[in-house]
Amino acid sequence: MTLAPRAVLVHRRTEYEELLAHHGTPGQAAFFLSSRGRSVAEVEHRHHRQAEALARAAAAVPLDWRRTRVERADLPRFLFEPEDVVVVVGQDGLVANVAKYLDGQPVIGVDADPGRNPGVLVRHRADALPALLPAAVARSGSRHLEERTMVEAVADDTQRLLALNEVYVGQPGHQTARYRLTVTGAGAGAAETPPLSAGSPGPRGSAGPPDSGEPQASSGVLIGTGTGATGWCRSAWLERGGPLALPEAAAPALAWFVREAWPSPATGTSRVHGVLDAGRQLVLTVESDRLVAFGDGIETDALELTWGQSIRLGVAATRLRLLG
Known part of the structure; x- marks a missing residue:
């Protein structure tokens, strides 16, 4: 029996999540940023954009596919399968982080914060995934897999x-x-x-x-x-x-x-x-x-x-x- 494809959503903790992990509360994180001339609003805004992109990516996975998520820090312990389609939600550098753990699985780069990333490797928006995911396993059509x-x-x-x-x-x-x-x-x-x-x-x-x-x-x-x-x-x-x-x-x-x-x-x-x-x-x-x-x-x-x-x-x- 052939296994259904599995969508693996790869992401990393946002700056806001890192601040909360280090300082404990939103108030302490906001105080830390203000003491350095920064506003917590901008950091929260980027956090929400990342969360929204992840949610859209998860919602785009076909119902008959398997799915899972993995955070960047857990990549060395994660076992990728041959049937995986890897969806990297974040920055260009995150694609590089995941590449060395793969063995031919197709990768779709999703830009979680358009306008801030060069978009060399994360070329797509989350709302394009309903068409991109089937194309990644079809191995035909207008989309092609670029081998780097x-x-x-x-x-x-x-x-x-x-x-x-x-x-x-x-x-x-x-x-x-x-x-x-x-x-x-x-x-x-x-x-x-x-x-x-x-x-x-x-x-x-x-x-x-x-x-x-x-x-x-x-x-x-x-x-x-x-x-x-x-x-x-x-x-x-x-x-x-x-x-x-x-x-x-x-x-x-x-x-x-x-x-x-x-x-x-x-x-x-x-x-x-x-x-x-x-x-x-x-x-x-x-x-x-x-x-x-x-x-x-x-x-x-x-x-x-x-x-x-x-x-x-x-x-x-x-x-x-x-x-x-």
Whole structure:
């Protein structure tokens, strides 16, 4: 017997709910905000808009479907099913938060507060869901599922991390990280990375010894997708003067940037940015007591790396399937 589709409504606690949880009463929350020159009315208004969007989304689920809700903090403990249609009600960042827990389930992004969000990933209003939900399972018609590239990080002890925007590898306090950086795989071109310093291995495909990597000291490394090219990676790209073409959201490619590489007799700066296609990986071998790798800004869900460990980063086989 085929199971009916299940609508999973994903949301996060509003600022107002966070304030109530911290201060205990609406009056105390209002006093806290007023002491900082803010009005509780504006925070309550956004809370009510979120609640209304959630209620509309729940009401739009067909009667013969199963349904459930999950709050962002509970995502690591929630088990998604193959038949799920994931309805993210909130901001663009919430889609990124849920993406790494999925395995091909279609996602519909619902903007709970139009006008405040860019709407890159939460493109729809709640009142569009009666038409969008059937389209998500029909796999045909005018609506299409846009597949967005994700980045995967795998440590040599099998720890694994997925991210929709970017993965950061560096020191947990964002101080100096020490590691050896290597780019592996075929199909590389010298134009994708800065010229190598004298004595460094040549570009892939040229004659010469295998690439042994470059020891570096920096503020960490960012590896991002085309989706992430609108956020943290774009900031690094702009700061560097746009040295390469950032990938499109659906392109099977990643852009990477070394943050504030430090030149010294023992560390180099010849490899500070580049593009990885699906056949290539960035490998970092840890030369510090401790580094971490986390995705999409969630530092509490990080891989722990110690001296001598290596981590490989590249295009993930898993892709976010977002309803257009």
